Amino acid sequence: xxxxxxxxxxxxxxxxxxxxxxxxxxxxxxxxxxxxxxxxxxxxxxxxxxxxxxxxxxxxxxxxxxxxxxxxxxxxxxxxxxxxxxxxxxxxxxxxxxxxxxxxxxxxxxxxxxxxxxxxxxxxxxxxxxxxxxxxxxxxxxxxxxxxxxxxxxxxxxxxxxxxxxxxxxxxxxxxxxxxxxxxxxxxxxxxxxxxxxxxxxxxxxxxxxxxxxxxxxxxxxxxxxxxxxxxxxxxxxxxxxxxxxxxxxxxxxxxxxxx
Amino acid sequence: xxxxxxxxxxxxxxxxxxxxxxxxxxxxxxxxxxxxxxxxxxxxxxxxxxxxxxxxxxxxxxxxxxxxxxxxxxxxxxxxxxxxxxxxxxxxxxxxxxxxxxxxxxxxxxxxxxxxxxxxxxxxxxxxxxxxxxxxxxxxxxxxxxxxxxxxxxxxxxxxxxxxxx
Numbered sequence: 452x453x454x455x456x457x458x459x460x461x462x463x464x465x466x467x468x469x470x471x472x473x474x475x476x477x478x479x480x481x482x483x484x485x486x487x488x489x490x491x492x493x494x495x496x497x498x499x500x501x502x503x504x505x506x507x508x509x510x511x512x513x514x515x516x517x518x519x520x521x522x523x524x525x526x527x528x529x530x531x532x533x534x535x536x537x538x539x540x541x542x543x544x545x546x547x548x549x550x551x552x553x554x555x556x557x558x559x560x561x562x563x564x565x566x567x568x569x570x571x572x573x574x575x576x577x578x579x580x581x582x583x584x585x586x587x588x589x590x591x592x593x594x595x596x597x598x599x600x601x602x603x604x605x606x607x608x609x610x611x612x613x614x615x616x617x618x619x620x621x622x623x624x625x626x627x628x629x630x631x632x633x634x635x636x637x638x639x640x641x642x643x644x645x646x647x648x649x650x651x652x653x654x655x656x657x658x659x660x661x662x663x664x665x666x667x668x669x670x671x672x673x674x675x676x677x678x679x680x681x682x683x684x685x686x687x688x689x690x691x692x693x694x695x696x697x698x699x700x701x702x703x704x705x706x707x708x709x710x711x
Numbered sequence: 712x713x714x715x716x717x718x719x720x721x722x723x724x725x726x727x728x729x730x731x732x733x734x735x736x737x738x739x740x741x742x743x744x745x746x747x748x749x750x751x752x753x754x755x756x757x758x759x760x761x762x763x764x765x766x767x768x769x770x771x772x773x774x775x776x777x778x779x780x781x782x783x784x785x786x787x788x789x790x791x792x793x794x795x796x797x798x799x800x801x802x803x804x805x806x807x808x809x810x811x812x813x814x815x816x817x818x819x820x821x822x823x824x825x826x827x828x829x830x831x832x833x834x835x836x837x838x839x840x841x842x843x844x845x846x847x848x849x850x851x852x853x854x855x856x857x858x859x860x861x862x863x864x865x866x867x868x869x870x871x872x873x874x875x876x877x
Contacts, residue, residue, distance in 0.1 A: 455865070456833055462814045463834040467733050470742045477728040480750045481720045484757045 547708045559587065559609050559681060561711025566701055570594050574606055584611045584635070586681065591705070603689025603698045605705060610637070612682045617655045617674055618644075620682055641672075649673050649685075650709035671702075677711055685709075723760070724753055727770055730835055731777040734845075737830045738781040738823055748784050752777040771837065771844040778827070778845055785823075817867045825860040832857050 473479075547553065547564040554571045555562040565571060574590035591605040614620035621644065626636030638659040645656050654675035661668050672686040687702040689695040728749060735745035735752075756776045763772055818826060824846075831837045831845055832853075843853035 455861070458814055459818070459829060459833045459861075459864070462811065462818050463733075463737070463830055465811065465815060466818065467736065467834075470736045470740075470745070472729070472732045472736075472742060472746055476732060476746055476749070477725045480728055480753045481725055483750050484720050484724070484753050487754045488757055 546704075548704055551704075551708070553708075554589075554591075556587065556609075559683075559711070560678060561683065561709065563607065563705055563710070564708035565591050565605075565705055566593075568593055568595075569605075569701075570597065574608075584613065586610060602691035602694040603687065605685075605687045605698065605702050607683070607685045609677065610682045610684055612676055612680050617653070617676065617682070621655060621657065621674065638670075647673070649675055649706055650711075652676070671699075673706060683709070683711070720753075720757065723766075723769060724756060724773065727773050728753065730770070731774060733834070734774055734777050734827065734830065735781050737827060738778065739784060744784055745781075748780045749777055752780040755780070768844070771841040774831070774845040775847065778847075813868055814864075817864050820867065821860060821864070825856065825863070828853055828857050829860055 548566075550567055551564040552567055553562050553564045569591050571589055571591050574588045585608070587609040589607055591607070592601050593604075596602070596604075612620060614623045621641060624635060624637040625639070625641060627639050638661075641657040641659050643656070643658045647654050647656050649656070652675050654673050656671070656673045659670045659672060661670065668688045668690055670686045670688045672684060674682050674684050677683040685702075685706055687698055689698045731749040731752060732745055735748045736742055739745050739748060752773070756773050759776075763769060818829075821829075828842050828846055831842045832839070837845070838850075839854040839857070840850040842857070843850045846853060848856070
C-alpha cells in the first residue's frame with residue numbers, strides 16, 4: 452500500500468516537473484495583487500457605478516436596436532440575410548459516395564455518411580459529461596490517426612435550439628471563454644457568417660478561430676435547425692495545409708449526405 | 712499603543728503560490744493557464760483575507776479559491792479540455808520508462824474530480840479534512856473518494872499488465 456502511494460507521489464512529481472511554473476511567478480503575482488488592490492475605495496465604487504450605468508445604457512440601446520432591426524446579424528459582415536428555422540423539411544435526395552458507411556442516430560432522427568477508412572466516435576474524453584443544451588458530440592477521424600494528434604477531423608453534434616432563428620442562436624452562444632457563463636458560450640467570436648443551403652435546408656456557415664481560447668485551430672462550422680427544437684452543428688478543422696483540402700472535400704460530401 | 716503591521720503578501724500568500732500552481736496545473740494541464748488562474752485566485756484571496764478568521768487554515772482556504780478559479784477556466788475551455796486526449800497522451804509519453812508511463816497514463820485517465828484529491832493527499836500531504844475543504848466535500852467523502860480512486864488506479868494498471876502479457 453505504502454509503496455503504491457509513493458509511486459503515486461512520484462507520478463505527480465513527474466507530471467509537475469513536465470509543466471513547471473516560471474521562476475518569478477510568486478514575485479509577479481505579488482506585484483499583480485498589490486496593483487489590483489491599491490486603488491482608493493471611493494474610486495473603486497465610482498468605477499463600479501460607472502460600469503453599471505454603462506451596461507444599462509448599452510442594454511437600452513440594444514433593446515432599441517432590436518425593435519429597428521428585424522433579425523440580429525452575427526459577425527463582421529453587415530447586411531447578410533437571416534437564416535430562418537427549418538421545420539423538418541424533407542431532404543432532397545441526399546447523395547452518398549459509393550462505399551461510404553452511414554452513421555444513423557435514431558434518437559435525433561438523422562443519418563450521415565462517412566468514408567470507410569474513418570471512424571465515428573464520441574468526442575468527449577472518458578469521465579466528461581455534456582453540459583445542459585449539449586445533446587450529442589461526435590468526431591469523425593481517419594483511423595490512421597487514432598491515438599495520435601490528428602492533422603484534422605470532422606465533428607458533428609446536436610444542441611438544443613434555445614433561440615429560434617439560427618442567427619440569434621449563434622449570437623446567443625457567442626461570448627468570452629473563461630467567463631462565469633462560459634458553459635453557455637460555444638465560441639468567443641465568429642467570422643465569415645454566411646447563410647447557405649446545406650443538406651437541402653437553410654443553414655449558416657461561419658468560422659471560429661479558437662486562438663483566444665487556448666487552442667490553435669480554426670473551426671469551419673455549419674449549423675441548421677433539426678426538427679425545430681434542435682440545432683445540428685457540423686464542423687471540421689485542419690492545421691495541416693496539405694490535409695486541409697482533402698478534409699474539406701470529405702466534410703462537404705458528408706454534409707451533402709445528411710438526411711433527417 | 713503600536714499599530715499592527717498590515718499583513719504582507721510575501722508573508723501570507725507567497726509561500727502558497729507554488730502549491731497553488733501545482734493544483735492549478737493538475738486541473739488545467741496547461742502552465743500558462745495555471746499561472747493565470749493562480750494569479751486571479753491570489754487577487755481574490757487577498758481581497759477576502761480579512762474575512763479569514765483562522766489564519767492557520769489559510770492553505771486549504773487559498774487552494775479552494777484556486778480550485779474554484781480553475782473550474783471557471785475549465786468551463787470556458789470546454790473544447791480543448793474535452794476533445795484532445797491525444798495532446799496529453801503525447802506530452803506524458805516523453806522520457807518515461809514503461810512502468811512509470813503506465814501509472815502516468817492511468818493518472819491521466821482519471822477525471823479531474825478523482826485526480827485532484829490524490830494530488831492534495833499524496834503529493835501535498837493534506838489530511839482528508841483539508842482535502843475536503845479544498846474540493847468542497849466532507850472529510851468522509853474525501854476519504855472514500857481517494858480510496859475508491861486508488862482501487863480504480865490499481866485495477867486499471869492490472870488490466871494493462873494483462874493486455875501487455877497477452
